[in-house]
Amino acid sequence: MDAESAFVVDDYPYSYHLLCKIRYWLETSTKGAKKGDVRMVTQTTNPRRPGESWNTPKLGQYSALRFLAQYENGHVDSVPLAVWTTAERWMRFYLSGTWALLNAYERKRVGLVVTLSERGDQVGRARWKVRMDAVRAGGCLPYEEFIALHPELEPFVEADYDLIRDYVQAGGFDLVGRWWADPADSVVDLDAEIPLADGSVPDGD
Structure with a gap:
């Protein structure tokens, strides 16, 4: 995405009594330490100027993955997923409803990030799994009973x-094996670079 293909809202509040346009898009870094990471960019028009004059874009924080979302109340935001995603962060990401809206390619990218993160936090992930197995087996009892x-x-x-x-x-999911993948998918090399949004692979510079 870029400014020309951005998601546009036509009646965004500006100052106290004015309205403007605002556009949202996701930008993927192509160089440096953040290469391949994604951030949200927002840009508003200035209703005090004649015509359609756009203000300077506001740049968000980079994360390994990021998805643009519009909520039922009309609010637009991005949902991030860090390169080191703890079990807690993954569960919050899943409960945000984002996973259900992703296509097969996007789910595979998320799955790769979560699986690679697990390699760096096997002790923590194992602790969460023991608790999760007990909650599943217990039928989601009230906390005190559990x-x-x-x-x-x-x-x-x-x-x-x-x-x-x-x-x-x-x-x-239990996050065991290739839980994110379509059974018809080819085998995925978890040691390979995570692909960029356009399908290309970082060259490691």
Whole structure:
């Protein structure tokens, strides 16, 4: 995406009493340490100037992956996924509803990031898996009942339990094997570079 293919909202608030246009797009870095990373860019028009005069674009933070989303209330934002995605971050990403809207190629890219992240946090991921297996087996009991049955899992705060319970109830994956892939896909090399949005592969510069 770029400014010319951006998502445009025609009646965005400007100052206190004015309206303007705002456009949103995702920009992929092509060089340097952030090569391949994605950030959101926003740009508004200036209704105080004649014609359609665009202000300087505002640049967001880079992340390994980022998806543009419009919510039911009309708000537009981007949903990021960091190159080192913890189990907690993955569950929050899944519960945001973004996964359900992705196509097969986008799901594969997300799956590669999450799987590569797991290699760097095997202890933490294993701890979350033990808890998740217990929540699944317990039928998503109320927190107090669950802890009474599983004192060996403490410390396990209620907020973490609620996150896992919501993830399990939403049909979240176990993150075992190539959980993201279509069975008809070819074998994916997890040691290969993660492809860029246009399908190309970073050259490692």
